[in-house]
Amino acid sequence: MLFERISILDEHFSLIREGYVGTRGDRIAYVGAERPKEDFGETYDGCGKVLLPGLVNTHCHVPMTLLRGYGEGLPLDRWLNERVFPMEDMLTGEFVYWGSLLGIAEMMASGVTSFSDMYFFCDDIIRAVREAGVSANISKGVTVFDSSSFYGSDDYGKTCALLETYAGKEDDIRIDACIHAEYTSNEQIVREVATFAQEKGLPIHLHLSETQKEHEECKQRHGGMTPAAYMDSLGVFDGPVLAAHCVWVEDADIELLAAKGASVAHCPASNLKLGSGVAPVAKMLDRGVRVTIGTDGASSNNNLNMFEELTLAALLARGTGYDPTLLPPSQLLRMATVEGALAQGRKNTGLIREGYLADLCVVDLRKPHLRPVHDVLANLTSSAQASDVCLTMARGKVVYQDGVFRTIDVERTMAMAENASEEMKRRLV
Ligand SMILES: [Zn+2]
Known part of the structure; x- marks a missing residue:
């Protein structure tokens, strides 16, 4: 996948504006301010968004x-x-x-x-x-x-x-x-x-x-x-x-x-x-x-x-x-x-760096409580809410995007968890 024209929290935790991150398999294969020449398949428009390590x-x-x-x-x-x-x-x-x-x-x-x-x-x-x-x-x-x-x-x-x-x-x-x-x-x-x-x-x-x-x-x-x-x-x-x-x-x-x-x-x-x-x-x-x-x-x-x-x-x-x-x-x-x-003893993740695992998340800054953006990092740590995350990629796979869980049947999960907790309460008495 190629994240394009996205703000990137780079490996020094400074910001690359309108940059590019390419992932291949479970890894980050490209990080830069310029559009890469290689093809990374599907593209993701990162306009108004910021890419962080997971x-x-x-x-x-x-x-x-x-x-x-x-x-x-x-x-x-x-x-x-x-x-x-x-x-x-x-x-x-x-x-x-x-x-x-x-x-x-x-x-x-x-x-x-x-x-x-x-x-x-x-x-x-x-x-x-x-x-x-x-x-x-x-x-x-x-x-x-x-x-x-x-x-x-x-x-x-x-x-x-x-x-x-x-x-x-x-x-x-x-x-x-x-x-x-x-x-x-x-x-x-x-x-x-x-x-x-x-x-x-x-x-x-x-x-x-x-x-x-x-x-x-x-x-x-x-x-x-x-x-x-x-x-x-x-x-x-x-x-x-x-x-x-x-x-x-x-x-x-x-x-x-x-x-x-x-x-x-x-x-x-x-x-x-x-x-x-x-x-x-x-x-x-x-x-x-x-x-x-x-x-x-x-x-x-x-x-x-x-x-x-x-x-x-x-x-x-x-x-x-x-x-x-x-x-x-x-x-x-x-x-x-x-x-x-x-x-956790994991030395190959936690940074947006080439060769690291593609464990990433995207925060959508186009929200009233996140505007204006004088300082992206300040907005991320003091204004952003968990619900501002619009995409999560784990080990190179998009597992969540815009309210859709790609790997989990979330409706069934909620129902089954609800049943489990009710059943536990029933067994208590
Ligand atoms: Zn504890």
Whole structure:
């Protein structure tokens, strides 16, 4: 496909106006201000539109779309224990598949081409990812409340099975190791997962210092060690780590994350909804930590809208830091694209660069709330809505265009997801 006369966010995150991008197979084959001489087949008129790298959502529990808006208005512990966990017990693989497809449809329609997920029934999530045609890093949530070993657990068997089926084959699916959190595991499990991840060369996806309660109780339990220090003492940071939230990290934790090259998934909407607080993103960025953007699951957000996360990330950093220069648009867009891809261990996507995967999205600037255009990047990060995405291309294939889902029967998906959540509620009583 040839995108023609389109504004392009180039690999330096500056703008090429009325430029050309050609894709061939799953790759970007041409980027330039001049019309290429080669033929790239179908053309796309990009007049009044801007082409960005596909967005990367680095923290999600995609099947939780089934619980969107369910049992709201309770304090966090009651909401989880009385509403969310009992509903999750009713999940089946089939329900997870429809919930995943629903969440992926929402993400595709808002420019997301890759996401990192932590949940269960992973084969059913992967089935949805593959049908949709996007990419995902999948981790089987490891939660162990008793003193058993990771190697003796069901989670270990399931992670190994996932690795056997998917790892090292097609790059669309990558398998990550997982420690759900400090408070849902024990020292032996954490140490064993860390060793396992390093042996297999897997990144570890975990929740870290999301709430003050979690952070302070960890310190009480472990001789003053913060969740980051505790994880480090057990070898977690000896390999790549994707740490979600990091709301309550302390200065020494930030130094540790930077020194170890860990990535953070900043989930501002979820942190606000659950009353968790505001992550010190500007400080983390200043110390050299890779900060990326995630939505978290739809039951704690309540959508999977990366544009909303970008707006919130900027407003929160500037408002709490008393500094309007923090998180400028180009940095925000990097966090939501190439930095997210690198946090997933994907070095061939996230930039509009020849040879990179054609993971792309187009935003239509011909909307009242996006005019005039003094600064495209500012409009993209402060004015644009998810619904301004008019085309999403994943791995060289158009998966969404102008309200039409090319790989998913979205009407059926919505109906089946609706049925699944109703059935779960019925089974509860
Ligand atoms: Zn989460």
